[in-house]
Amino acid sequence: xxxxxxxxxxxxxxxxxxxxxxxxxxxxxxADSSGxxxxxxxxxxxxxxxTVSPGVQLEVLDWDGRGTPLVFxxxxxxxxxxxxxxxPRFADSFHVVGMTRRGYGASSQPATGxxxxxxxxxxxxxxDSLGLDRVVLVGHSIAGDELTGFALKYPDRTxxxxxxxxxxxxxxxxxxTVRYPPPEPPPVSAADSASPxxxxxxxxxxxxxxxxxxxVRANTVFAPDGRVLRDVTPDSIMMMVIHQAAHPxxxxxxxxxxxxxxxxxxxxxxxxxxxxxxxxxxxxxxxxAAHLRTWEQAGRDQFRxxxxxxxxxxxxxxxxxxxxxxxxxxERAMREFLAGLARK
Numbered sequence: 001x002x003x004x005x006x007x008x009x010x011x012x013x014x015x016x017x018x019x020x021x022x023x024x025x026x027x028x029x030x031a032d033s034s035g036x037x038x039x040x041x042x043x044x045x046x047x048x049x050x051t052v053s054p055g056v057q058l059e060v061l062d063w064d065g066r067g068t069p070l071v072f073x074x075x076x077x078x079x080x081x082x083x084x085x086x087x088p089r090f091a092d093s094f095h096v097v098g099m100t101r102r103g104y105g106a107s108s109q110p111a112t113g114x115x116x117x118x119x120x121x122x123x124x125x126x127x128d129s130l131g132l133d134r135v136v137l138v139g140h141s142i143a144g145d146e147l148t149g150f151a152l153k154y155p156d157r158t159x160x161x162x163x164x165x166x167x168x169x170x171x172x173x174x175x176x177t178v179r180y181p182p183p184e185p186p187p188v189s190a191a192d193s194a195s196p197x198x199x200x201x202x203x204x205x206x207x208x209x210x211x212x213x214x215x216v217r218a219n220t221v222f223a224p225d226g227r228v229l230r231d232v233t234p235d236s237i238m239m240m241v242i243h244q245a246a247h248p249x250x251x252x253x254x255x256x257x258x259x260x261x262x263x264x265x266x267x268x269x270x271x272x273x274x275x276x277x278x279x280x281x282x283x284x285x286x287x288x289a290a291h292l293r294t295w296e297q298a299g300r301d302q303f304r305x306x307x308x309x310x311x312x313x314x315x316x317x318x319x320x321x322x323x324x325x326x327x328x329x330x331e332r333a334m335r336e337f338l339a340g341l342a343r344k
Contacts, residue, residue, distance in 0.1 A: 041217075043063075043084035043214060044063060045063045045064075045088075046064075047060070048060050048062070050099075050125070050126050050129045052126060052129075053122075056110050057108050058100060058102060058107045058108070058126055059106040059107045060080070060097065060099050060100075061081070061083075061087075061097065061099065061100075062130075063087055063088045063091045064096070065090065065091030065092065065093070065094050065095045067094045068095070068134070068159060069094065069095045069096075069097060070090050070097070070135070071097045071098070071099070071127070072096070072097070072099075072139075072140075073098075073101070073137065073139040073143035073146055074099075074100065075142055076238060076241055077104075077219070078104070078140070078215055079104050080098035080105070081098075081212055084214050084215070085210075085212055085324075086324070086327065090335075093338070094136075097130065097132070101122065102114070102119070102122060103237040104232065104237075105218035105232065109233070114240040114244060115244040116149050116246040117149065119145075120153060133157060135157065135159060136159050136338065137150060137151075137158065138162040138334070139162070139163060140164040140165065140166055140323070141165060142242075142245070143166055144163045144166025144167050144168060144248070145170060145246050145248065147161045147163060147166065148161075148246075148253065151254075151255050155254050155255065158255040159255065159341060160256050160257065160338070161255055161258070162257075162258045162260070162337065163260065164323050164330070165318075165320050166259070167248070167257075167259040167299065167300075167303040168248075169298070169299055169302065170242065170245040171245045171247055173245070174242045174243065177288070180284070180287055180288040180291050183285050186206075186273055188228075192228075193227060194227060195222075196216065196220070199216060199220060199228050200217075203216050205272065205273075206273065207319070207321065209324035210324060211324070219231060219232050248303075251306045251308070253307060254309065255309070256310070256337070256340070256341060257307055257311070258310070258312075258333065259300075259312050259313070260315065260322055260334075261296070261300060261312065261313065261314045262318030262319055264289055264293055264296065265316050265317055267282070267285045267286050267288070267289035269318075270285075270289055270292065270320070300312065315329060
């Protein structure tokens with residue numbers, strides 16, 4: 001991953017400073033670390049491609065289940081496969097669906113359409129195609145922009161909103177990380193990039209959470225022998241998403257909302273390799289973490305003050321991938337919130 005992309009990702013609290021990786025669609029079979037065997041995505045989903053506009057298709061994951069549709073939207077730099085281990089937990093009571101936004105994984109990579117209005121239109125097109133009318137949206141990180149935009153534009157179709165470290169104003173975050181750049185991750189060794197399995201291990205180490213191998217494979221192009229070649233998504237697409245981020249306005253949202261936040265108590269929660277840095281680099285990362293804490297607090301305050309029917313859960317010591325670092329707490333909070341929706 002390039003320094004620019006790493007800086008932008010960290011600035012969004014995407015501790016995804018590790019490589020975002022490989023192309024996989026539901027039925028793709030890839031070589032494992034030896035290059036001799038086959039690897040299969042074992043998450044119990046069906047995968048389809050849905051046309052959202054001329055020439056643009058999005059990957060949709062369906063974990064089945066019955067009941068209210070629960071639709072998972074991934075963070076920037078990830079695909080719907082980041083929920084491969086978490087989303088199926090809810091198929092006992094809900095129809096669970098996920099999707100990969102344009103530009104990432106198996107989804108199309110058009111030259112334009114990375115603004116929030118278009119991403120909201122993409123979401124609506126997917127829901128229309130699946131025949132899903134009234135849904136609960138669950139969004140991680142940058143997907144919070146899509147949750148807010150959809151709820152404002154289609155209130156009658158929004159049964160509830162669950163923000164997973166996502167209810168923030170992401171505008172201007174790129175400027176802050178240029179001013180306070182995060183440290184580069186440890187250099188990539190030949191062993192790190194030798195196979196999908198090794199690349200997944202590096203990604204997990206740098207993000208500090210057990211990111212799914214399917215997500216890593218979905219975002220990286222690998223050579224036939226398993227070596228890492230490049231990211232599926234060019235830096236330019238990530239930059240377009242960030243530069244076109246929308247200011248959230250929660251005041252007109254009428255749907256019940258739950259915002260679960262990961263509280264950065266130390267720079268090491270944002271930069272898991274903090275302890276390996278030089279003293280000067282650690283000082284710089286501490287400065288970035290301090291500015292991000294201020295930015296985070298402003299975002300939480302805005303949500304609290306503007307949302308009419310919202311709840312907030314703050315989890316200290318949590319990773320930005322809060323549904324991985326604090327899986328049981330997040331699942332419990334979501335189930336309590338969803339049970340409340342059912343009683344209304």
